[in-house]
Amino acid sequence: MSAITHMPADIAAAATAPKRRFPLTIVLLLVPMAVVNLAAFVLPVLRLGQISFLESRSGGVLTDVYTFKNYLDFFTDSFNFGLVINSLWISFAVTIATLVCAYPIALFLHRVSPVWRNVLFVITVSPLLVSSVVRTYGWMVLLGDQGLINGSLLSMGLIAEPIRLINNTLGVFIGLVEILIPYMALALIAGFGKLDQSLEEAAASLGANAFTRFRRIIFPLTLPGVALGCLLCFVLAISSFITPKLLGGGRVFLLATEIFDQAIIQLEWPRAAATSVIVLIIFGFALAVYSRVVRRFD
Amino acid sequence: MIGRIGLPFRILVIFLYLFLLAPILVVLPLSFSNDSYLTFPPESWGVRWYVAMFQHAGLINAFWLSLGIASVVTALSLAIGIPAAYAIGRHEFRGKEFVLSLFTAPLLLPSIVLGLAILLVFVQARLLGTVTGLIIAHLIVTTPYVIRIVITSLSTLPPSVEEAATMLGASPLTVFRRITLPLMAPGIVASAALSFLLSFDEVVISLFITGPRLTTLPVEIFNYVESQTDPMTAAISVVLVTATLLIIMLIERTLGLSRTIGK
Numbered sequence: 061m062s063a064i065t066h067m068p069a070d071i072a073a074a075a076t077a078p079k080r081r082f083p084l085t086i087v088l089l090l091v092p093m094a095v096v097n098l099a100a101f102v103l104p105v106l107r108l109g110q111i112s113f114l115e116s117r118s119g120g121v122l123t124d125v126y127t128f129k130n131y132l133d134f135f136t137d138s139f140n141f142g143l144v145i146n147s148l149w150i151s152f153a154v155t156i157a158t159l160v161c162a163y164p165i166a167l168f169l170h171r172v173s174p175v176w177r178n179v180l181f182v183i184t185v186s187p188l189l190v191s192s193v194v195r196t197y198g199w200m201v202l203l204g205d206q207g208l209i210n211g212s213l214l215s216m217g218l219i220a221e222p223i224r225l226i227n228n229t230l231g232v233f234i235g236l237v238e239i240l241i242p243y244m245a246l247a248l249i250a251g252f253g254k255l256d257q258s259l260e261e262a263a264a265s266l267g268a269n270a271f272t273r274f275r276r277i278i279f280p281l282t283l284p285g286v287a288l289g290c291l292l293c294f295v296l297a298i299s300s301f302i303t304p305k306l307l308g309g310g311r312v313f314l315l316a317t318e319i320f321d322q323a324i325i326q327l328e329w330p331r332a333a334a335t336s337v338i339v340l341i342i343f344g345f346a347l348a349v350y351s352r353v354v355r356r357f358d
Numbered sequence: 359m360i361g362r363i364g365l366p367f368r369i370l371v372i373f374l375y376l377f378l379l380a381p382i383l384v385v386l387p388l389s390f391s392n393d394s395y396l397t398f399p400p401e402s403w404g405v406r407w408y409v410a411m412f413q414h415a416g417l418i419n420a421f422w423l424s425l426g427i428a429s430v431v432t433a434l435s436l437a438i439g440i441p442a443a444y445a446i447g448r449h450e451f452r453g454k455e456f457v458l459s460l461f462t463a464p465l466l467l468p469s470i471v472l473g474l475a476i477l478l479v480f481v482q483a484r485l486l487g488t489v490t491g492l493i494i495a496h497l498i499v500t501t502p503y504v505i506r507i508v509i510t511s512l513s514t515l516p517p518s519v520e521e522a523a524t525m526l527g528a529s530p531l532t533v534f535r536r537i538t539l540p541l542m543a544p545g546i547v548a549s550a551a552l553s554f555l556l557s558f559d560e561v562v563i564s565l566f567i568t569g570p571r572l573t574t575l576p577v578e579i580f581n582y583v584e585s586q587t588d589p590m591t592a593a594i595s596v597v598l599v600t601a602t603l604l605i606i607m608l609i610e611r612t613l614g615l616s617r618t619i620g621k
Contacts, residue, residue: 085530087446093442093461093501100498101464104475111478161374168371168423171363183375189602190382191559193580194595198381200587201388208384241378299468301562306583316470323474323566333478336471343468 112333122329130334139313144338147315150229151297154236156294158244159286161237166248166285167278170255178306181249188242196306200226201233227309227335235303240296244289251285284357291350295343359532382599389592396587407593420578424558427489427574431496431557432550433510438497438543439504439549444534446505447512458509462502472498473566480567487569495563500553507552512538551609555602 115125134140165184169177187195202208203225210222225231255278263273279286301316308317315335322332384398389407391400411417445451446458464472477500478488485491519541523533539546561576568577583591 081449083449089441089445090457092438093505096438096494096497096501097461097464099479100476100494101467101472104479105467105474107478108471108475118578129589144586152475161377164367164370165374165378167361168367184378187378187382189555189606190599191576191579191595192560193576193583194385194591194598195560197583197591197595198383198385200583201384201398201592204396204398204587206395208398211398219466238378238381241374295468297472301470302580306580316468319470319474320565323477329474329478330590332474336474339468339471 073238082297108333108336111330112337114330116328116330130330131337133331134334134338140318140335143313143315143318143335144342146313148342150233150236150314151294154233154240154297155293157233157237157291159290162241162244162248162289163244163286165241166252166282169245169249170252184245184353187239192239192302193306195239196235196303199231199238199307203231203234226307226309229308229312231241231307231309232304232312235307236297236300239300239303240293243296244293247289247292248285249280251282251288254281254284284354287350287353287357291346294346298342298346299339315342385592385595385599388589389596390590391592393554394588396589400589407590411593411597414590416573417575417578417582420573420575421490423572424575427492427496428554428558429492431500432553434493434497435500435553436546436550437502439501440508440546442501443505443512444538448517448538458505461505462607465502466497469499469562473563476563477566486567487572489572491567492564492574496557496560499560499563500556503556504549507545507549508542511542513530515541530570542562547609547612551605555605560621567616 111122112130113126113128115123115127115129117123165180169180169184172180200207200346204210205224207220210219213219214222225234259277260273261282265275268276298314299316301320304312304314304317304333305320308314315338319332319335319339322328322335388396388398388400390403390405391397392402392406393400442461446454446461450484467475472481476498477482480486480491480495483491515538520533520537524530528536559576559607560574561580564577565580566573573581579591579594
């Protein structure tokens with residue numbers, strides 16, 4: 061008891077600290093981070109929203125007249141509308157293909173011995189440490205007209221002319237699927253915890269074959285991971301820039317590549333800002349769909 | 359027998375791993391090509407492109423710039439991120455959840471949008487094409503990770519050790535310096551390594567704010583790949599991948615990466 065009554069003033073102060081609103085120490089600890097956040101996040105995002113409503117004269121000169129023109133143009137121009145459709149369906153297709161590729165990997169990792177699991181886990185996520193420029197370049201080597209695939213097919217005499225595998229939608233699709241597999245695999249592995257082998261054994265003892273066990277037991281139990289992985293990959297696919305830019309060879313037009321071209325090449329900042337806001341709205345939709353789907357699992 | 363891994367399943371998984379690793383694996387043999395243009399498999403072999411890489415002034419300058427920026431960004435990320443994480447992880451104050459979401463929110467924004475947004479503000483602040491601008495922009499990418507990792511490693515340390523030190527008369531600063539900081543070391547090393555790699559690899563935001571006179575290495579490589587296809591990029595890639603592996607192995611040897619990330 062005496063130790064408590066002779067508590068140093070510091071501790072007494074610390075014990076009452078939660079009741080204080082903003083002690084000076086906390087403010088001092090947070091200020092540097094808040095300044096950076098304000099300068100490189102809050103202000104830029106506000107400015108982006110503001111500029112998307114500004115009218116620009118030819119050549120990208122900003123005026124201070126507010127207008128809805130940038131958004132209206134977006135939906136009346138068939139090229140811009142095509143961009144949205146193009147981006148949406150490529151991102152959907154990429155998400156589904158990534159799921160199909162990553163699911164067996166995640167299931168395999170769930171079933172192998174712990175030693176192999178650790179080794180394979182490192183191999184699965186290691187591509188994340190390699191710059192996406194490098195990985196995309198690797199695909200240009202594999203898929204190019206004189207690349208590995210066309211070279212082998214030509215030398216085997218299977219084709220007479222190289223097949224176009226890059227500088228088109230197919231190349232962008234292949235590159236994006238490969239780039240996104242590690243993210244999907246991570247989300248799936250995180251969600252595979254509920255998968256218990258005894259459930260599969262019970263189903264088997266009741267006469268369910270392998271396909272039925274997968275359809276009725278394994279897949280439904282892993283759905284939360286599947287939903288998370290799909291959200292992550294869809295969002296990453298629709299905002300990806302490096303891979304569509306390099307593998308599309310200027311022939312594949314997506315929202316992200318358009319934002320860059322409008323901002324850097326055409327210097328049409330208000331239009332680029334409006335396109336960015338539309339990407340963010342699509343993000344919001346994807347998130348809303350995800351949370352509705354997840355609510356159904358509980 | 360249930361949950362057994364059948365042969366077809368094994369073969370499928372091997373093919374999937376080949377697909378996943380193919381673009382990285384193909385770069386190694388290509389880097390030893392002596393051809394003047396991109397053919398695979400190469401028609402002649404040699405180290406011509408490694409030599410060319412070291413003679414390419416633009417690349418070498420970009421490399422030193424990226425190395426410098428990544429070092430400064432790493433130091434500043436820790437200097438800014440650790441105090442913020444400490445305040446959030448060890449203190450109670452009003453609006454704590456809001457502050458945490460605000461500081462980690464840049465993670466959720468696509469970098470193409472964040473890059474444009476930063477461009478729009480930096481053009482007014484005259485920060486375009488400057489080292490200061492690049493450092494600030496990279497900090498917004500790295501600090502959310504630092505804050506997350508440090509808060510996680512703080513939450514695994516029981517506050518009782520810190521309380522004991524306080525009880526014995528140590529000042530708050532001494533407690534932080536002698537007790538909290540050493541206990542957080544693995545988390546700090548992980549944050550530092552991640553900040554360095556993120557800054558060194560950052561390309562999309564940098565593309566918006568670098569200028570013709572100031573380019574970072576990833577931007578230089580991106581521009582090179584976009585304008586010409588020869589095996590030099592393969593040589594650069596091999597050097598970069600090897601350097602990344604060395605950094606990771608160094609951390610693994612000194613601390614254990616799985617422990618630092620906190621399993």
